[in-house]
Structure formats: structure tokens, C-alpha cells
Amino acid sequence: MRKPLMAGNWKMNKTISEAIDFTKALKSLVADVSDVEILICPAFTSLSAVYNEIKGGNIKLGAQNLFWENKGAFTGEVSPVMIKDSGCSYVLIGHSERRQYFGETDEKVNKKTKAAFSAGLIPIVCVGETLDEREKNETLKVIETQIKNGLAGLDAEQSRTVVIAYEPVWAIGTGKTATPEQAQEVHNFARKIYSQMYKDSAEKIRILYGGSVKPDNISTLMQKPDIDGGLVGGASLESDSFAKLVKYSK
Numbered sequence: 486m487r488k489p490l491m492a493g494n495w496k497m498n499k500t501i502s503e504a505i506d507f508t509k510a511l512k513s514l515v516a517d518v519s520d521v522e523i524l525i526c527p528a529f530t531s532l533s534a535v536y537n538e539i540k541g542g543n544i545k546l547g548a549q550n551l552f553w554e555n556k557g558a559f560t561g562e563v564s565p566v567m568i569k570d571s572g573c574s575y576v577l578i579g580h581s582e583r584r585q586y587f588g589e590t591d592e593k594v595n596k597k598t599k600a601a602f603s604a605g606l607i608p609i610v611c612v613g614e615t616l617d618e619r620e621k622n623e624t625l626k627v628i629e630t631q632i633k634n635g636l637a638g639l640d641a642e643q644s645r646t647v648v649i650a651y652e653p654v655w656a657i658g659t660g661k662t663a664t665p666e667q668a669q670e671v672h673n674f675a676r677k678i679y680s681q682m683y684k685d686s687a688e689k690i691r692i693l694y695g696g697s698v699k700p701d702n703i704s705t706l707m708q709k710p711d712i713d714g715g716l717v718g719g720a721s722l723e724s725d726s727f728a729k730l731v732k733y734s735k
């Protein structure tokens with residue numbers, strides 16, 4: 486059984502005090518939850534402060550990006566070791582906004598994925614097609630390439646632990662969610678491709694759906710057999726709505 490994972494991607498939102506207020510509120514709203522793994526991914530500046538609020542509890546911490554070197558002359562970058570040291574257990578890699586605005590390629594995604602593992606972090610590797618690619622019927626080809634290149638070369642333990650997030654770019658922040666059927670088709674395909682790479686791990690890894698996930702569409706998405714959780718942007722910024730997502734089955 487794959488334990489569902491509900492991850493909040495705050496993107497470039499919230500000051501430290503806003504992050505602390507959110508976390509205090511969320512903690513009490515989800516105190517009774519043990520059947521879903523809960524993850525919040527604040528900006529780097531708030532990681533430590535949020536960790537102080539959540540340590541020892543049922544909410545985990547993730548970063549939104551990393552650089553693959555552990556230290557050195559890389560002005561402006563944050564290393565896997567530093568992220569681990571801030572209390573993170575997860576890190577998002579290859580989010581479409583990073584691919585679109587910051588030149589992240591599958592090759593960089595692969596280096597970052599391996600660097601995350603070396604520091605003891607679990608990478609959540611994001612894949613997804615643009616609207617143009619979907620309209621040209623290239624969705625599955627894009628997903629296959631991103632998975633094969635981004636997740637190449639993992640060892641057995643890593644291949645069982647990594648998390649994939651399928652986020653169709655046209656559904657991110659647009660209010661247009663993929664239908665549960667559209668999402669399931671891609672999730673199932675992604676698992677099939679992954680099984681060609683890591684045969685024994687494909688049934689173990691969690692594949693999250695992301696793209697306009699809201700409290701009113703989460704439960705139909707979660708009913709699909711290959712959807713193991715959500716990567717949530719907008720609806721993760723308010724503690725009430727994120728708590729509803731975490732408690733989608735209640």
C-alpha cells in the first residue's frame with residue numbers, strides 16, 4: 486500500500502511571520518491525521534522557522550529547489566546539505582516554473598535528483614506537458630522523455646523512494662484541472678515507463694497529481710488507482726483549504 490502524500494508548494498509566497506502563522510494553524514487542524522503524509526514546501530527563507538514549529542509532529546518540510554554541489558563558489562545557490570540541515574526531508578525538483586523560467590533541463594533534474602539523495606533528502610521530481618504538446622498529441626512522449634532522462638541511474642533503494650509529480654503545465658494556476666481520467670491515463674503510463682527502468686520499484690513509488698487541485702476536486706482524483714497524492718500550489722496557501730485537502734477522505 487502506498488501512503489498518500491499531500492504536498493503544499495508555496496512557491497514565492499509568505500514572509501517568515503506569515504509562514505509561522507500558517508504552520509501554527511495547520512498543526513492544530515491536522516493534529517489527528519496519520520493516514521496521509523503531510524508536507525509543506527516554503528521558500529528557503531522560512532524553512533528553519535517553520536521547522537521549529539513542526540519538529541516531532543506529523544507535518545514534514547520540503548524545499549522547492551536545490552543546487553547539486555554541497556558547497557563552493559556558487560553565488561545565490563542553496564546546497565542539498567544546507568537544505569537537509571534546515572530540517573527538510575523532501576525537495577521539489579524540476580517544477581515546470583523552473584523549467585520554463587530558469588532553464589532547468591532533464592539533465593539538471595537528474596543531477597539534482599541524485600544530489601538530493603546523497604544528502605538524505607527525498608526528491609519529488611516534477612514532469613508534465615505544455616498545452617501545445619498536449620494539443621499535438623505529444624503528452625506521453627514528453628512524459629516518457631522526462632522520466633527516462635530525469636530519473637536515470639538511481640540505485641535500488643533510491644528507485645523505491647523517489648516521488649514523481651505529474652503536473653500538466655496547462656493546469657497549473659489556471660483553474661483548469663485535468664479530469665481524473667486524463668490524469669489517471671498519464672499516471673498509469675508514467676508507472677509503466679518507470680517499471681521499464683526499475684521493475685520492482687514501480688508499484689512502490691508515489692505519483693502525485695498537481696495542477697489546480699482544490700478541496701472540491703481532490704477526492705475524485707484520489708479515487709484513481711495510480712494517483713497517490715497531490716502537489717498543490719494556490720490551495721495550499723490557506724491553512725483551512727490545505728487541511729481540507731489533507732483530510733480529503735473524511
Ligand code: PGA
Pocket residue numbers: 494652656657658659660695696697698716717718719720
Ligand atoms: P496550482 O499549482 O495548484 O496553483 O495549480 C500547482 C503547482 O504548481 O505545484
